[in-house]
Amino acid sequence: MVKIVKCALAAVLASLPAAAFAAWELNMPVGVTELSRRIHALHMLILWVCILIAIAVFGVMIYSIVKFRRSQGAVAASFDHSTRAEIVWTVIPIVILVAMAVPAAATLVRIEDTRNSDLTVKVTGYQWRWHYEYLERNVAFFSSLSRDSDAARQLDSGIDPESVQNYLLDVDKPLVVPVGKKVRVLLTAGDVIHAWWVPAFGMKKDAIPGFVNELWFRADQVGIYRGQCAELCGRDHGFMPVVVDVRSEADFDSWLKTQQDNTKTASAAE
Amino acid sequence: MSTTSSIAHHHPAEPVRDHHEDVHHEDHGPEKGWRRWVFATNHKDIGTMYLLFSLLMFFVGGTMAMVIRAELFQPGLQLVDPMFFNSMTSMHALIMIFGAVMPAFVGLANWMIPLQVGAPDMALPRMNNFSFWILPFAFSLLLGTLLVPGGAPAGGWTMYPPLVLQTGNAFPMLIFAVHLMGASSIMGAINVIVTIMNMRAPGMSLLKMPMFVWSWLITAYLLIAVMPVLAGAVTMLLTDHYFGTTFFEAAGGGDPVMFQHIFWFFGHPEVYIMILPAFGIVSEIIPTFSRKKLFGYDSMVYAIASIAFLSFIVWAHHMFTVGMPLAGQLFFMLATMLIAVPTGVKVFNWTATMFKGSLSFEPPMLFALSFLFLFTIGGFSGLMLAIVPADFQYHDTYFVVAHFHYVLVPGAVFGIMAAVYYWLPKWTGHMYNMKLAKAHFWLSTIFVNVLFFPQHFLGLAGMPRRIPDYNTQFADWNMISSIGAFGFGLSQLLFAYLIFRSMRAGAPATDKVWDDAKPHGLEWTLSSPAPYHSFETAPEVK
Ligand code: HEM
Ligand SMILES: [Cu+2]
Ligand SMILES: [Cu+2]
Numbered sequence: 001m002v003k004i005v006k007c008a009l010a011a012v013l014a015s016l017p018a019a020a021f022a023a024w025e026l027n028m029p030v031g032v033t034e035l036s037r038r039i040h041a042l043h044m045l046i047l048w049v050c051i052l053i054a055i056a057v058f059g060v061m062i063y064s065i066v067k068f069r070r071s072q073g074a075v076a077a078s079f080d081h082s083t084r085a086e087i088v089w090t091v092i093p094i095v096i097l098v099a100m101a102v103p104a105a106a107t108l109v110r111i112e113d114t115r116n117s118d119l120t121v122k123v124t125g126y127q128w129r130w131h132y133e134y135l136e137r138n139v140a141f142f143s144s145l146s147r148d149s150d151a152a153r154q155l156d157s158g159i160d161p162e163s164v165q166n167y168l169l170d171v172d173k174p175l176v177v178p179v180g181k182k183v184r185v186l187l188t189a190g191d192v193i194h195a196w197w198v199p200a201f202g203m204k205k206d207a208i209p210g211f212v213n214e215l216w217f218r219a220d221q222v223g224i225y226r227g228q229c230a231e232l233c234g235r236d237h238g239f240m241p242v243v244v245d246v247r248s249e250a251d252f253d254s255w256l257k258t259q260q261d262n263t264k265t266a267s268a269a270e
Numbered sequence: 271m272s273t274t275s276s277i278a279h280h281h282p283a284e285p286v287r288d289h290h291e292d293v294h295h296e297d298h299g300p301e302k303g304w305r306r307w308v309f310a311t312n313h314k315d316i317g318t319m320y321l322l323f324s325l326l327m328f329f330v331g332g333t334m335a336m337v338i339r340a341e342l343f344q345p346g347l348q349l350v351d352p353m354f355f356n357s358m359t360s361m362h363a364l365i366m367i368f369g370a371v372m373p374a375f376v377g378l379a380n381w382m383i384p385l386q387v388g389a390p391d392m393a394l395p396r397m398n399n400f401s402f403w404i405l406p407f408a409f410s411l412l413l414g415t416l417l418v419p420g421g422a423p424a425g426g427w428t429m430y431p432p433l434v435l436q437t438g439n440a441f442p443m444l445i446f447a448v449h450l451m452g453a454s455s456i457m458g459a460i461n462v463i464v465t466i467m468n469m470r471a472p473g474m475s476l477l478k479m480p481m482f483v484w485s486w487l488i489t490a491y492l493l494i495a496v497m498p499v500l501a502g503a504v505t506m507l508l509t510d511h512y513f514g515t516t517f518f519e520a521a522g523g524g525d526p527v528m529f530q531h532i533f534w535f536f537g538h539p540e541v542y543i544m545i546l547p548a549f550g551i552v553s554e555i556i557p558t559f560s561r562k563k564l565f566g567y568d569s570m571v572y573a574i575a576s577i578a579f580l581s582f583i584v585w586a587h588h589m590f591t592v593g594m595p596l597a598g599q600l601f602f603m604l605a606t607m608l609i610a611v612p613t614g615v616k617v618f619n620w621t622a623t624m625f626k627g628s629l630s631f632e633p634p635m636l637f638a639l640s641f642l643f644l645f646t647i648g649g650f651s652g653l654m655l656a657i658v659p660a661d662f663q664y665h666d667t668y669f670v671v672a673h674f675h676y677v678l679v680p681g682a683v684f685g686i687m688a689a690v691y692y693w694l695p696k697w698t699g700h701m702y703n704m705k706l707a708k709a710h711f712w713l714s715t716i717f718v719n720v721l722f723f724p725q726h727f728l729g730l731a732g733m734p735r736r737i738p739d740y741n742t743q744f745a746d747w748n749m750i751s752s753i754g755a756f757g758f759g760l761s762q763l764l765f766a767y768l769i770f771r772s773m774r775a776g777a778p779a780t781d782k783v784w785d786d787a788k789p790h791g792l793e794w795t796l797s798s799p800a801p802y803h804s805f806e807t808a809p810e811v812k
Contacts, residue, residue: 025730026730028731039660039662042660043660043663046653054647060625064624068624068628074627076626077562079565079626080566082566089615090614094611104603104660105600108600108658108659112596152346153346154347161742166741192432197666199732204591204663206592206593208526208592208593210519227732230666232356232425232430237736238734238736239352
């Protein structure tokens with residue numbers, strides 16, 4: 001009983017960021033994977049570096065604009081170069097950039113390490129839906145925009161998007177994965193290039209026909225995470241969301257079992 | 271308004287150049303009627319045509335942007351089909367890049383390079399005519415795609431295969447239009463290089479050239495280097511579509527990612543083609559209205575040259591998500607970050623030029639200052655995008671849209687507007703209405719931020735680019751952005767009005783136009799309006 005309450009609570013909490021701050025959101029939300037947190041930290045770091053440099057540079061600009069006005073009787077000085085200053089403002093940025101590159105490279109190395117995964121899912125992009133295949137588990141299905149959203153998104157549908165739950169971010173059948181497990185995603189496409197993206201996982205990668213790309217994530221909170229196709233893929237590019245349902249291991253196993261049974265009955269019936 | 275009053279005092283247009291009896295130069299004025307324009311070989315006439323063409327395209331592309339922002343005003347599809355929406359984003363970009371920004375810079379080059387280097391005209395006047403007159407055909411073809419079965423190109427300005435191969439009858443028209451634009455740009459670039467290399471006034475060594483001339487010299491080399499690459503890429507698309515080749519088709523042994531490499535090998539230098547001349551313009555205007563010499567002239571030249579060089583080795587920063595080896599990602603991250611160094615040098619030098627100057631705020635200076643602040647913001651977001659892991663989040667979201675619009679609108683476009691406000695009296699011989707021009711400045715600067723700043727937030731919150739409809743969580747900032755867009759669009763009518771008005775009326779401009787600021791440069795030694803043949807006798811530069 002306690003466990004169920006905990007799970008439900010976690011699910012509610014996980015969906016909060018999407019619902020609560022959504023409207024006037026200013027910044028990148030923190031995700032639910034190690035990679036997304038590292039990426040978020042890098043984002044905040046470089047943002048602060050930029051803000052500090054901006055304060056210094058814009059400060060001098062504004063000071064000059066206020067202080068050296070001709071209308072206030074300012075008389076122009078005659079200097080037109082200073083080797084020392086120029087060396088300083090060439091070298092300092094180089095140092096800052098190298099300092100930035102180090103943590104970025106470390107994170108990149110971690111991102112590229114797809115070894116030792118617990119589960120591999122092959123994701124294929126089509127115009128305009130996703131196909132998910134659990135390798136060696138004998139489960140595969142398509143995932144398309146949910147009916148409610150699809151009805152509301154028609155030109156002049158007369159349906160208020162506000163009245164549709166998770167408008168454009170809901171599918172008929174989400175990808176289901178276990179919490180706390182390293183999931184490797186193999187990406188490819190059947191027609192044109194698409195890109196698979198779940199912001200809460202921090203990762204986005206192109207799905208390219210004829211190629212197989214890889215990414216990995218390990219979600220450490222149960223919940224439903226939503227994203228969208230992120231590479232222009234034609235008419236309905238805006239209408240092929242990515243939804244991932246992260247469940248406890250037990251829930252995932254029983255879900256997988258049901259799916260496998262369904263697959264078996266389906267093939268037996270044929 | 272000290273400037274206006276001091277300028278109202280008018281010199282009779284006295285040519286500064288000497289009229290030697292023994293100069294056997296055909297000193298005729300312009301031809302009459304349509305022949306003057308169709309057979310134009312005069313750099314000013316051609317420059318004027320380029321600039322007016324660019325203004326027209328600015329409004330055509332702007333109208334498309336208004337359609338985009340109207341559809342995005344609120345969630346749900348209210349106005350257009352998603353396919354037409356995609357056509358609008360693709361055509362808007364193609365028209366603004368190739369029809370508005372690039373021709374505006376070529377127009378400015380045509381008008382100003384001969385005036386600034388002390389030459390009578392551009393070196394290759396007939397090619398000049400040809401390179402302009404290709405453009406109306408190129409853009410008729412491109413705009414004509416709106417009428418053909420299958421609709422206008424909708425695969426993005428980046429034309430990635432396989433998607434772009436799904437274009438209908440518009441496909442060959444798109445490719446041919448791109449070829450024409452490329453040919454026009456290459457000819458324009460050759461003309462700029464030949465003029466600068468051969469027709470400088472005696473005494474004007476390379477390191478004495480005005481910064482605008484320098485920036486264009488380097489831009490012209492970039493154009494010659496990369497436009498043929500684009501032509502090659504689109505020709506391969508054409509043969510893939512019609513002649514059975516499989517350059518970009520994996521099933522036939524080709525590679526769709528290869529197109530992206532080739533495209534961005536053109537594309538990244540291309541974005542610098544659109545900003546370097548603006549750097550040059552700002553480097554002319556800030557010293558004038560600071561009444562102080564440009565700080566660090568030499569390092570400004572080297573900065574442009576290093577930006578140009580680096581722009582050839584950063585292209586894959588547009589493709590971090592296609593899947594590259596780790597070493598490749600690290601290399602392109604470092605190279606991209608390096609570009610921020612010479613870019614920073616330029617910003618610091620402009621700031622140092624103003625420091626301890628004596629500043630006044632005429633419209634060209636206002637636009638240059640807006641450029642300085644807002645372009646820098648675009649530079650910061652560029653730096654953020656260079657961090658590969660972070661780019662995995664930013665890529666293909668509105669954050670990128672915000673980045674490139676900051677560098678292109680208050681960057682490139684404000685640079686062009688600053689140039690127009692700076693040199694317009696020299697072209698027309700009339701001052702324009704300073705009050706209205708300042709109003710245009712304030713409206714543009716405020717609305718451009720209302721329009722593009724919230725797009726950073728949208729991108730960070732997770733809104734992908736190039737979508738016609740969105741989840742309700744993105745509704746608020748989209749509405750603000752659209753309001754900014756309508757305000758910005760309407761404000762530009764003032765710009766057009768001021769330009770056309772100053773062609774016919776306005777207080778006569780003096781030779782120096784900005785007497786109060788005592789601008790440097792050969793263009794200010796000529797009368798206003800500048801004589802039909804600029805310098806028939808080369809001036810001496812000390
Ligand atoms: C400090 C200098 C700059 C840096 C570090 C920088 C970096 C970047 C990066 C990494 C991207 C790719 C983002 C992505 O798609 O995920 C990008 C996109 C872009 N940048 Fe910049 N940039 C800089 C300056 C400029 C300038 C000066 C211009 C043009 C005037 C420009 C125009 C663009 C455009 C048009 C795109 C998007 C192209 C597209 O995908 O359609 N950038 N920039
Ligand atoms: Cu897509
Ligand atoms: Cu680039």
